[in-house]
Amino acid sequence: MGTLPAQIPNAGFENWTNGEPNSWTSNNMPGVATMVYQNNDAHGGAWAALLSVEDVFGNPFPGLINCGGAGGPGFPIPQAYNSLSFYYKSSLSGTDDLISSIVIYDAGGNPIGGGGSATSANATVYTLVSAPITYFGGTAASKATITLSIGLGGGGTIGSNVSIDDVAFSMGTGVAEINDAGISLCSPSPNPASGIALVPFTLDRTTVADIRVFDLNGRLVQNVLNQQLSAGNYKAEVNADALSSGVYTIVLRAADQVLQSKLVVR
Numbered sequence: 001m002g003t004l005p006a007q008i009p010n011a012g013f014e015n016w017t018n019g020e021p022n023s024w025t026s027n028n029m030p031g032v033a034t035m036v037y038q039n040n041d042a043h044g045g046a047w048a049a050l051l052s053v054e055d056v057f058g059n060p061f062p063g064l065i066n067c068g069g070a071g072g073p074g075f076p077i078p079q080a081y082n083s084l085s086f087y088y089k090s091s092l093s094g095t096d097d098l099i100s101s102i103v104i105y106d107a108g109g110n111p112i113g114g115g116g117s118a119t120s121a122n123a124t125v126y127t128l129v130s131a132p133i134t135y136f137g138g139t140a141a142s143k144a145t146i147t148l149s150i151g152l153g154g155g156g157t158i159g160s161n162v163s164i165d166d167v168a169f170s171m172g173t174g175v176a177e178i179n180d181a182g183i184s185l186c187s188p189s190p191n192p193a194s195g196i197a198l199v200p201f202t203l204d205r206t207t208v209a210d211i212r213v214f215d216l217n218g219r220l221v222q223n224v225l226n227q228q229l230s231a232g233n234y235k236a237e238v239n240a241d242a243l244s245s246g247v248y249t250i251v252l253r254a255a256d257q258v259l260q261s262k263l264v265v266r
Contacts, residue, residue: 007077008146009067011167013038013049021049023075027064032056035063043087043126043165050163051149053096053156060158062096062150064218067167074105074143081169083133084115084146087126088164093157096120096150097258098164100131103216103247105143111247112137114262118251126165136191136264144169149218185252185259192264193240199224199250199261206230207255213238213263214249221248240265 009023016038020026026036039050051063069075084102092098097120104113117131135141148164150156182204188197203209209229213222221243225236238250240263248263 007081007169008144008167009069009075012045013042013047013165014045016047021065024049024065024067026066027061029056033061035061036065039163041089041163045165048163048165049148050161051098052161053150053158055158060156062156062160064147064149065164066145066147066217068145069143072145073109074103074145077104077141077144077169080104080113080135080141081133081171083130083170084167085128085130085170086148086164086167087128088119088123088162089126090119090122090162091160092120092122092150092162093160095253095256095258096156096160098129098162099147099149099151099218099249099260100129101147101216101249102131102133103145103262104133104135104141105145106137106139107142108139109143110137110139111264112139112141114247114264116249116260116262118258118260120256120258126163130170134187134262145216147216147218151218183252183254183257183259185250185261187261188238188250188263191262192266193238194266195239195241197238197240197263199236199238199263200233201236201252201254201259202233203229203231203254205255209234210253211236212251213243214251216247216249224250238263 113135
């Protein structure tokens with residue numbers, strides 16, 4: 001299946017203005033700190049985007065970029081795609097990882113699909129990541145947003161960095177990061193949700209399971225679970241009533257693995 005990079009604005013990060021990639025927004029703070037850089041070590045073309053964890057007033061602050069379309073939410077897409085891919089090189093430290101998040105909207109701006117990936121493996125050469133997209137709405141796909149960041153919810157190890165290039169949609173199904181630990185995180189139910197959403201997950205060993213919920217800007221909005229559990233099947237409870245309507249990322253960290261799933265709140 002072929003990829004379709006032309007559907008994503010400035011997908012190869014070739015165009016920059018005043019240190020910002022055109023058609024993307026970053027969390028740079030002019031005059032204070034820069035977390036996103038124009039990088040001439042590219043996979044294709046002349047430039048790539050480099051995200052870094054910087055020291056901001058004594059605290060680690062990770063880089064983030066978002067392609068959301070002028071006026072939002074989302075840039076136009078002509079059809080529904082099955083996955084998002086991109087190339088990355090990284091020098092990540094500690095438990096830092098590269099997170100991708102995709103949300104698909106219909107013409108009315110309602111979320112109808114999403115996906116993402118969590119990549120913790122360092123790569124000294126540009127390496128392909130493919131994130132599957134799942135659809136939960138019956139209307140036609142019309143717009144999309146893409147967020148790429150180091151970690152979720154702040155923190156990280158100062159000096160960690162990752163370069164990203166050649167972002168593309170594909171009709172292929174995509175392959176999530178291989179999880180050799182036998183730990184799994186399933187989609188919440190119900191989804192979309194109001195009230196309590198149950199999030200099934202499985203552990204293959206005794207370990208601390210940490211489950212948190214983040215919004216599309218990477219802000220932590222709910223701590224769900226942080227507990228040592230034996231191997232087995234579990235269901236965590238997310239209180240959707242405590243969240244505003246929108247799309248959220250549920251992140252499970254266990255035994256050095258990072259898994260994620262999407263939750264839509266009515």
